[in-house]
Amino acid sequence: MEIRCAEACGLQMRYNPKKIEPKWQRYWEEKGTFKTTWDDSKPKYYVLDMFPYPSGQGLHVGHPKGYVGSDIVARYKRMRGFNVLHPMGWDAFGLPAERQANTEGEHPGDVTKRNIEKFRKQLKMIGLSYDWDRELSTTDPDYYRWTQWIFLKLYEKGLAYQEEVAVNWCPALGTVLANEEVKDGVYVETGDPVERRLMRQWMLRITAYAERLLEDLELLDWPESVKEMQRNWIGRSEGARVRFDVKDSDVSFEVFTTRPDTLFGCTFCVIAPENPIVESIVTDDRREKVESYIAEASKRLERERLAESEPKTGVFTGAYAVSPVDGSPVPIWVADYVLMGYGTGAMFACPAHDERDWAFAKRFGIPIVEVVSGGNIEDGAYTGDGPHVNSDFMDGLNTDEAMSKVIEWLEEKGRGHSEVNYRLRDWLFSRQRYWGEPIPIVFLEDGMPKAVPEGDLPVLLPDMEDRSPTADGGPPLSRASEWVNTTDAESGKPALRETNTMPQWAGSCWYYLRFLDPKNVSEPWDGDVEKKWMPVDLYIGGTEHATLHLLYSRFWHKVLYDLGCVSTKEPFARLFNQGMIQARSFQDARGKYYYPHEVEERDGKWVSTKTGEPLETRIEKMSKSRYNVVTPDEVIDEYGSDCLRLYEMFVGPLEDDAVWQTENIAGIKRFLERFWRLLYHEDAEGLSEPGDFEIDEELDRLLHKTVKKVTDDIENLQMNTAISALMIFVNEATKRKVIPHKVIDVITRLLSPFAPHIGEEFWRALGHSESVAFAPWPEYDPAKTVEDVIGIPVQVNGKLRQVIEVARGSGEDVVKDAAMRDEKVSGYLDGVTIRKVIYVPDKLLNFVVSK
RNA sequence: GCGAGAGUGGCGGAAUUGGGAGACGCGCUGGACUUAGGAUCCAGUGGGAUCAAUCCCGUGGGGGUUCAAAUCCCCCCUCUCGCACCA
Structure with missing residues (x-):
């Protein structure tokens, strides 16, 4: 392909992105410029x-x-x-x-x-x-052959397993959703309602890696906020696992607690409604009440249960547990504020020192026993530290000491041990959908799962006409009977394929x-x-x-x-x-959205151009339904892709959200046109002279400063200020009648990562035959990035009064003398006593004076 | 409620080992060129007082540390994000 720069194209001297951008995109593609080996x-x-x-x-x-x-x-x-x-x-x-x-x-x-x-x-x-x-x-x-291969590795390591679990079933979608995809009882993406259902599911044992996932965050150069979110998500907490025996029974249960030091303040225990031991401990006279409570709770989603934080509900089971520290009987309750999925699904309550337990005890008239002094437990739970009381061998100890003492005591007696618990739960990995990776497992006649041999991968997704879930809620793949009915590769015996598929997260885990x-x-x-x-x-x-x-x-x-x-x-x-780009949307009182071209601003208020009806405006995520989408296609058509790229980088810091305002692109367009004219003078009918001459010192210093600024800013992903520096240089250069090509050559390279098309165009026009993509990045002379003569602000009592010019690196005496000789400064120093002079070299001079 | 981050002109945003607040851009005002200007160029543009030189005020609000605070400390307000009975 023959590449012609604008010069060779004849008289096309104006900046015309439509002409140069497709040309260079074709060039990169045909030359394989960005092919990496x-x-x-x-x-x-x-x-x-x-x-x-x-x-x-x-x-x-x-x-x-x-x-x-x-x-x-x-x-x-x-x-x-x-x-x-x-x-x-x-x-x-x-x-x-x-x-x-x-x-x-x-x-x-x-x-x-x-x-x-x-x-x-x-x-x-x-x-x-x-x-x-x-x-x-x-x-x-x-x-996906290899996605399946990794799944088999997980399966071999025991990290993929099946379990009958209560899942978030979304009837509208005919599939289960991960906990993270459900909020407030609906699917976060579509708002379809979600209900609880017990189903056989594939799970991945991510919890086995909880500790390492937490620890290794330290190794990463990531935003602190993301690391913190992961830490919270993993939710590590240290405490103890303690066994409680049920009175007059051979049943016992375990609880997880982060405050074993408050065991003497335990006045009741609470068990999650789903906890199977409820069945075996509930007394006959309480059975009916307990069962109806459990039935009620199971109808509600976990999220809903959590959302209704007050008042707490619960029922007494009639059974008593034996306190592992003092043998006293404590009533066992069932309440849905205890979650089956965390810890052991049971807990001991110390209302004096836990707010939730306190609220529960107050509501149901359960005694509150203080074991940590320092608060007033009549008014609320005291969660602070203090000397322990009513706690036998822990009396007088503070929380830290009491913790280690009680754990030691529990271990000695065989009633408990220290434990670390995580909030992170195993990853629910199967979906009842068609469009996902088939899980490479078959089930033998006895129902036992077996891995598909590696050599038989990929397990291809079968072509199907009807991809809806079956009437009884089976996954779409179960309709593909020819595909489902297979044979075990090893024994040749009949086998059934797994019909669940993997979630969307699978493929992105290793791409x-x-x-x-x-x-x-x-x-x-x-x-x-x-x-x-x-x-x-x-x-x-x-x-x-x-x-x-x-x-x-x-x-x-x-x-x-x-x-x-x-x-x-x-x-x-x-x-x-990176932050999002949002856009303004317009809505009338009935909720109808308007396109930006259908509205106008009158006296600071937005109205419909047609009807004059007042509109409400909001900054929202771009979406088709809000009529506020701007596509790159339309922006490129109007302004070019270099312009789009620069605008997106110039709106603000890359990590911040920004509001799309098409009118602001004009500034970027002007900048590119000014840059263009450095080389293509309109009045010169062609390329500017190579101009093999030296530029003035001021511009030369600015050039070195610009190289430094752009270099540092790209390293820190501060694209907005890098572009600003380029604008400053181009503005300054524009003031000169003519700029030598060797200077344009430097600026072209600096600009080319941001605006690669115009960069490539200029690079060729400047006589280079290879792509600017591999041109050496400009160097700068550090000595030239600072001025020899600098302005020093002179303050009197901290107020700026004058700026004086001195040589850089001047000593205090020189600057002070110069300042005192200055007419204006001396006016302020007349008739006052100079108490102190503060001089920060090359930065500032401050006279501290008093009358 | 808990945790994290943020609050600077009409607007987007610059400036952080504490040292000239408002870079750059949009918008606006005036001017030049022009049949025309939504093109281009030049000048101006935080608020207030003043013919002007100049002065005062000013980084969400209040207090503090300091010669000096957008920047550090304390209290409060607002917004964004994340978590939300995790025993």
């Missing part, structure tokens, strides 16, 4: 975007914000001599595609393919420097590894290749994945680490969360 001579840099779910809506301008940020880093690192791996792919299994397919009467595979094509086309228009040869989709059998070696047909990735490229040096994506995707993939990674399949403990060394 391992190169021993360069340091590696792996910069990864959280790959998108290719929805039917296509991209809006919010999506590429993070992609542009990571692309700038990728391009910058290449210019700094790094071998950069920067891939992109599709997290394409999942519910929306299945629903879209059903609505449109198509196969989810076809829908997905079409959506991916649209996404890919949109991303390519933005000029992102991905190595498209590494593109992958989680729905591709060559990919960063497949990118290293995406075409490998004999293994998921080559070990040597993995050692070379891992870990991911920079991972950019939204905060919404703080606890789910990022915890799940860390879990899988650690399992793979234990298997010797990967060489790093953690997958993502540095994480960065």
